[in-house]
Amino acid sequence: MILELDCGNSFIKWRVLTGASGSVFSEGVVDSDQMLLSELKALAGLFLRKCRLVSVRTTEETGALIEALEQAFGVSVVCASPAREMSGVRNGYDDFERLGLDRWVAMLGGFHLASGACLVLDFGTAVTADFIASDGEHLGGFICPGMPLMRNQLRTHTRKIRYGDLAAERALASQAPGRSTVEAVERGCALMLQGFVLTQVEMARGYWGADFMVFITGGDANLVSGIVPQARIVPDLVFVGLAMACPLS
Numbered sequence: 001m002i003l004e005l006d007c008g009n010s011f012i013k014w015r016v017l018t019g020a021s022g023s024v025f026s027e028g029v030v031d032s033d034q035m036l037l038s039e040l041k042a043l044a045g046l047f048l049r050k051c052r053l054v055s056v057r058t059t060e061e062t063g064a065l066i067e068a069l070e071q072a073f074g075v076s077v078v079c080a081s082p083a084r085e086m087s088g089v090r091n092g093y094d095d096f097e098r099l100g101l102d103r104w105v106a107m108l109g110g111f112h113l114a115s116g117a118c119l120v121l122d123f124g125t126a127v128t129a130d131f132i133a134s135d136g137e138h139l140g141g142f143i144c145p146g147m148p149l150m151r152n153q154l155r156t157h158t159r160k161i162r163y164g165d166l167a168a169e170r171a172l173a174s175q176a177p178g179r180s181t182v183e184a185v186e187r188g189c190a191l192m193l194q195g196f197v198l199t200q201v202e203m204a205r206g207y208w209g210a211d212f213m214v215f216i217t218g219g220d221a222n223l224v225s226g227i228v229p230q231a232r233i234v235p236d237l238v239f240v241g242l243a244m245a246c247p248l249s
């Protein structure tokens with residue numbers, strides 16, 4: 001079995017693939033290394049052979065997680081690393097090592113699935129957009145605050161915006177103008193993300209006409225699903241690209 005990890009800024013997304021068929025044996029989202037280890041240890045029938053991961057955390061944090069995994073499961077861990085070019089995609093950053101590795105592997109996955117020009121949108125703690133032309137050239141991208149950062153900025157920098165998680169979830173059942181603080185904030189931020197998607201797609205049309213694919217991924221992808229009918233929601237896009245960046249023999 002292969003353990004795959006996407007270590008983001010707030011959460012670790014994990015899944016275990018069975019060696020033979022590559023089908024998903026188990027998966028989850030955790031908010032700490034400790035929780036990851038305990039969820040894995042609780043899995044009946046787990047026999048990890050290898051692990052591959054992509055991380056946007058510091059070298060120290062990622063190193064500590066790798067060490068913990070090696071100790072707990074005796075697995076060898078392979079880490080996605082920056083590259084100027086891979087699987088037909090050319091990193092568009094002036095300083096290619098600075099491009100977030102989650103963006104990089106999602107781009108590899110997107111270009112592979114599209115076999116052509118694509119726009120990759122990721123809705124996590126941060127929101128990112130990346131443009132890859134049909135020849136694999138990464139034209140660059142955008143980074144903005146995601147839903148958790150937007151709502152927390154409002155909560156932190158105002159006196160009277162206060163509400164709980166459950167109310168927030170309920171507020172998102174509709175998009176009508178809010179009639180309470182929670183509705184006004186949650187729907188307002190969701191509309192910001194939707195407007196972002198439309199702007200990015202407009203820009204992609206400017207480059208490529210109608211000849212491109214749009215991929216949407218990340219924990220908050222559901223907030224923008226349906227905005228662009230032709231967009232594909234691919235929750236595991238990072239894992240698709242991770243397998244390409246870290247082939248295991």
Ligand SMILES: Nc1ncnc2c1ncn2[C@@H]1O[C@H](COP(=O)(O)OP(=O)(O)OP(=O)(O)O)[C@@H](O)[C@H]1O
Nearest residue numbers: 008009010011029123124125126147148218219220
């Ligand atoms: N099962 C889940 N567990 C945790 N968060 C979830 C889950 N499903 C959806 N979310 C939402 O996903 C968002 C976080 O997205 P995601 O996990 O893709 O990114 P992240 O790890 O926080 O950050 P990064 O952008 O650095 O990858 C949160 O706003 C959260 O509400």
Ligand SMILES: CC(C)(CO)[C@@H](O)C(=O)NCCC(=O)O
Nearest residue numbers: 056098099100101102103126143
């Ligand atoms: C933008 C995030 C936080 C998105 O997860 C991550 O890709 C990252 O830390 N990137 C480094 C900065 C950059 O990509 O330019």
Ligand SMILES: [K+]
Nearest residue numbers: 008102122124
């Ligand atoms: K991410």
